Amino acid sequence: xxxxxxxxxxxxxxxxxxxxxxxxxxxxxxxxxxxxxxxxxxxxxxxxxxxxxxxxxxxxxxxxxxxxxxxxxxxxxxxxxxxxxxxxxxxxxxxxxxxxxxxxxxxxxxxxxxxxxxxxxxxxxxxxxxxxxxxxxxxxxxxxxxxxxxxxxxx
Numbered sequence: 001x002x003x004x005x006x007x008x009x010x011x012x013x014x015x016x017x018x019x020x021x022x023x024x025x026x027x028x029x030x031x032x033x034x035x036x037x038x039x040x041x042x043x044x045x046x047x048x049x050x051x052x053x054x055x056x057x058x059x060x061x062x063x064x065x066x067x068x069x070x071x072x073x074x075x076x077x078x079x080x081x082x083x084x085x086x087x088x089x090x091x092x093x094x095x096x097x098x099x100x101x102x103x104x105x106x107x108x109x110x111x112x113x114x115x116x117x118x119x120x121x122x123x124x125x126x127x128x129x130x131x132x133x134x135x136x137x138x139x140x141x142x143x144x145x146x147x148x149x150x151x152x153x154x155x
Contacts, residue, residue: 012039012047020051026060027052028087063088063096073111075104078141108142109150116154123154 012034019025019033027048034044051057063083070079076097083093115136116122121129130151137147 001051008039009046010020012043013039013040013050016047016051020056025057026059026062026088027057028088030057030145032087039150059092060096063092064099067096067100071100071102071107072103073140074105075141075143075146076102078139081141104142105146106148108137108140108146109153110154111140111142112137112150118126 003088005107015034015037016030019030025033030048030051031041031044034047035041048057063105066083066086070082076114080097083096084090088096112133115133116125119129119132125133132146133151137150
């Protein structure tokens with residue numbers, strides 16, 4: 001017969017499997033979801049360790065896929081912020097972003113072109129419009145260096 005602690009662990013593990021059936025999760029996301037269900041932190045860590053050994057949870061691979069997807073429309077800064085908010089460790093986020101072959105300038109330029117089209121602007125815009133474009137790109141997470149290069153190119 002199983003002890004109460006073993007039963008709690010198995011229930012937590014089953015719950016984690018249910019979460020993973022829907023979509024992949026970062027380790028911290030799973031821990032938080034399990035804690036909300038009432039499982040103690042040490043049980044959550046044991047479940048995560050087991051899932052890691054089964055290769056069902058891998059923060060690096062998931063962060064890499066997440067970043068590849070988001071970097072098609074957003075800058076590195078915003079993707080870094082999103083990953084950290086999902087509970088991915090900062091050193092892992094930096095490693096993922098460094099491992100990706102990213103041309104942020106091209107993505108920034110495409111976003112700027114799209115925004116200018118939506119506003120009906122051509123290469124001629126005043127200071128107020130330029131400030132709006134800069135803020136738009138900053139909110140998308142692009143670096144100020146790339147923003148300035150893109151704006152100067154379209155002038």
